[in-house]
Amino acid sequence: MSAITLMKTPAETALAQAFESAKARLPGDVESRARAFEIFNRNGLPHRRVEEFKYTDLRALMQVAAPAAVAVSPEEARVALSEARAFAGIDVLRIPFVNGYLVETALAFDRLPEGIDIVPLAGALASGHDWLSRLSPVHWARENPIYQLNSAFMADGVVIRVTAQARSPVHLQFVTTGTDAVAIATRVLVIVEPDATVTLVESHESRDGTAHQSNDVVELIAADGAHVRHVRLNAEGDQVMALSTLAVKLGAESSFNSINVVTGSAVSRHQVFALFSGENSTAQINGATMLKGRQHSDSTLIVEHGAPHCESRELFKTVIDDDATGVFQGKIIVPPHAQKTDGRMMSAALLLSEGGAMNNKPELEIFADDVQCGHGATCGQLDEDLLFYLMARGLPKVEAESLLIQAFLGEAVEFVENESFRDALIAHVEGWLAARD
Amino acid sequence: MLEIKNLVVQIEDKRILNGLDLTVHDGEIAAIMGPNGSGKSTLSYVIAGKSDYEVLDGEVLLDGENILEMDPDARAAAGLFLAFQYPLEIPGVASMTFLKAALNAQRKARGEGELSTPDFIKRVNVAAANLEIPRDMLKRALNVGFSGGEKKRMEILQMALFEPTFCILDETDSGLDIDALRIVSKGVNALRATNRSFLVITHYQRLLEHIVPDSVHVMSSGRIVKSGGKELALELEANGYADYREIEAA
Numbered sequence: 001m002s003a004i005t006l007m008k009t010p011a012e013t014a015l016a017q018a019f020e021s022a023k024a025r026l027p028g029d030v031e032s033r034a035r036a037f038e039i040f041n042r043n044g045l046p047h048r049r050v051e052e053f054k055y056t057d058l059r060a061l062m063q064v065a066a067p068a069a070v071a072v073s074p075e076e077a078r079v080a081l082s083e084a085r086a087f088a089g090i091d092v093l094r095i096p097f098v099n100g101y102l103v104e105t106a107l108a109f110d111r112l113p114e115g116i117d118i119v120p121l122a123g124a125l126a127s128g129h130d131w132l133s134r135l136s137p138v139h140w141a142r143e144n145p146i147y148q149l150n151s152a153f154m155a156d157g158v159v160i161r162v163t164a165q166a167r168s169p170v171h172l173q174f175v176t177t178g179t180d181a182v183a184i185a186t187r188v189l190v191i192v193e194p195d196a197t198v199t200l201v202e203s204h205e206s207r208d209g210t211a212h213q214s215n216d217v218v219e220l221i222a223a224d225g226a227h228v229r230h231v232r233l234n235a236e237g238d239q240v241m242a243l244s245t246l247a248v249k250l251g252a253e254s255s256f257n258s259i260n261v262v263t264g265s266a267v268s269r270h271q272v273f274a275l276f277s278g279e280n281s282t283a284q285i286n287g288a289t290m291l292k293g294r295q296h297s298d299s300t301l302i303v304e305h306g307a308p309h310c311e312s313r314e315l316f317k318t319v320i321d322d323d324a325t326g327v328f329q330g331k332i333i334v335p336p337h338a339q340k341t342d343g344r345m346m347s348a349a350l351l352l353s354e355g356g357a358m359n360n361k362p363e364l365e366i367f368a369d370d371v372q373c374g375h376g377a378t379c380g381q382l383d384e385d386l387l388f389y390l391m392a393r394g395l396p397k398v399e400a401e402s403l404l405i406q407a408f409l410g411e412a413v414e415f416v417e418n419e420s421f422r423d424a425l426i427a428h429v430e431g432w433l434a435a436r437d
Numbered sequence: 438m439l440e441i442k443n444l445v446v447q448i449e450d451k452r453i454l455n456g457l458d459l460t461v462h463d464g465e466i467a468a469i470m471g472p473n474g475s476g477k478s479t480l481s482y483v484i485a486g487k488s489d490y491e492v493l494d495g496e497v498l499l500d501g502e503n504i505l506e507m508d509p510d511a512r513a514a515a516g517l518f519l520a521f522q523y524p525l526e527i528p529g530v531a532s533m534t535f536l537k538a539a540l541n542a543q544r545k546a547r548g549e550g551e552l553s554t555p556d557f558i559k560r561v562n563v564a565a566a567n568l569e570i571p572r573d574m575l576k577r578a579l580n581v582g583f584s585g586g587e588k589k590r591m592e593i594l595q596m597a598l599f600e601p602t603f604c605i606l607d608e609t610d611s612g613l614d615i616d617a618l619r620i621v622s623k624g625v626n627a628l629r630a631t632n633r634s635f636l637v638i639t640h641y642q643r644l645l646e647h648i649v650p651d652s653v654h655v656m657s658s659g660r661i662v663k664s665g666g667k668e669l670a671l672e673l674e675a676n677g678y679a680d681y682r683e684i685e686a687a
Contacts, residue, residue: 384488385525386525386527388485388487388509389524389525389527390527390535390539391486391508391509391510391513392486392487392509392510392512392513392519393510393513393535393539393595393599394510394513394514394539394540394542394543394546394599395510395539396508396510396542396546397510399538399542400510403527403530403534403535404527404530406529406530407528407529407530407578408529410529411529
């Protein structure tokens with residue numbers, strides 16, 4: 001048997017060089033960053049022979065590694081934020097990031113709403129803030145190469161601590177600007193203390209034409225009795241590679257619901273790692289993805305029922321036009337002690353063209369015997385009979401199609417309780433449909 | 438006025454309509470009766486523009502214009518309405534959203550302005566009251582969870598709202614109980630007008646007691662084989678379709 005040394009790809013070599021040159025200026029402990037990079041570097045960019053990346057071969061998709069972003073000037077940041085559209089006009093506590101760096105001047109730290117504390121991540125890392133001991137709450141994320149890269153490169157972010165019923169939703173606004181592609185790595189940690197409540201909104205925006213590479217991680221700890229609503233929008237430009245991870249640890253009697261709406265990016269992969277660590281909690285995790293051209297979008301999900309009597313619902317809808325590719329990989333894990341688990345996962349794809357493709361991989365790993373679990377996956381086209389019915393009522397074909405596509409996605413979007421955010425998401429869907437005409 | 442001339446239609450190499458001729462004048466209610474498989478529903482789908490069918494010959498003229506080359510939405514805008522035998526359920530599309538989109542699409546195609554929301558709601562409310570349709574039914578997804586009778590009433594509601602000039606009722610009586618049949622018939626009769634005509638397709642004479650036709654046509658093997666007045670329906674009820682099958686066989 002001979003030892004095999006894998007050739008490093010140009011992107012992997014560039015990542016190693018980028019890490020060497022950036023590590024000294026990145027905040028916090030260099031050693032832990034180096035460890036994270038070393039773990040990543042052992043296997044390099046995951047490829048199609050790695051089961052979790054079979055349908056999203058990062059080694060093939062990531063041909064080059066963009067240089068790490070540096071903070072832009074206050075003026076550039078101001079202009080970039082003034083052009084941001086996502087969730088504009090909605091009354092929120094806005095936490096803006098430009099090119100992955102917190103725009104501290106846009107955030108009034110001294111006038112935060114009651115029950116919300118915010119610490120910039122760069123400062124927290126540099127000073128070794130207490131709250132950072134709660135980073136990385138979910139082991140599934142720690143074992144993931146995208147997360148490891150983020151641990152090595154994370155340059156900024158925030159730590160948010162919620163101690164009451166937060167009246168104002170918190171908007172994490174990520175905007176990337178500039179015509180030279182940059183690599184961004186942000187980390188957000190949200191600690192929702194017992195019985196506290198918060199609505200968290202995330203938007204990711206950039207212009208078409210620049211191949212930025214983002215790697216954003218949000219980690220969320222919902223303590224016992226906490227309730228968290230999460231809305232995420234990927235409206236990135238058409239050349240962007242957007243990798244993202246949401247890691248959630250849920251205490252007892254807590255609830256979490258999340259939707260990720262994707263229309264942007266050339267390549268995107270959103271990973272959700274949810275862990276139930278206390279009884280009687282519920283999670284609803286949804287996705288609504290609309291793809292066209294040659295876009296590739298991956299939704300990967302692991303839900304571990306680490307405690308009995310919890311309920312999870314996952315509903316992912318993907319609309320695929322032109323030559324785009326959708327991926328759904330979902331896994332529900334029920335360990336032996338997690339009796340009375342109730343888990344249901346569904347992925348449905350609508351193919352609008354001959355050239356589109358959808359890869360569905362729903363999985364259940366059940367080791368307890370008194371559970372209710374189910375999963376389903378469908379791929380289909382618009383129903384010709386429904387189209388005829390609508391057209392016979394006077395709707396032109398494109399409008400009839402739009403109505404049916406909207407109805408298809410609606411099921412995933414409608415559970416968003418906050419009317420302003422729901423309307424904004426529906427308007428975003430309508431904008432995508434209007435651009436199809 | 439609708440004129441069908443020598444209509445020949447097939448689906449997947451199977452001939453369904455064999456040179457069908459039929460004229461329905463303005464203000465007329467024409468009934469088509471005939472045994473199962475005689476091509477009645479095919480006729481209604483072909484007039485409305487369903488793409489599964491291949492038209493080999495003939496014309497369908499709506500007010501003098503051949504509509505066979507038009508898309509279904511253009512036919513609707515031109516004044517055609519088909520009340521489906523089996524109205525489709527559309528999950529996720531609220532009935533009101535659908536009604537407004539459809540009405541405004543037709544108006545736009547005809548070069549008319551969009552209706553204001555209050556104006557639209559007023560019209561829907563009037564039509565719904567006439568058909569005994571409760572408000573909450575209109576808030577639900579279109580036809581989802583509706584009973585057979587509710588679905589048919591929803592079809593007539595659309596007919597009332599869109600104000601077509603030519604209406605086809607494809608076995609609207611199927612699946613209706615006596616009360617629903619009465620409500621639906623009342624709704625149709627209220628829409629009778631000198632500039633509006635109807636083609637009522639049915640198996641049974643029962644519907645024609647409520648919607649009294651001006652003419653009755655017997656269809657068999659894809660053609661009209663006999664035409665007459667409303668008394669023809671009674672004759673069919675008494676004697677069945679056997680005589681007409683024999684005509685075909687001969």
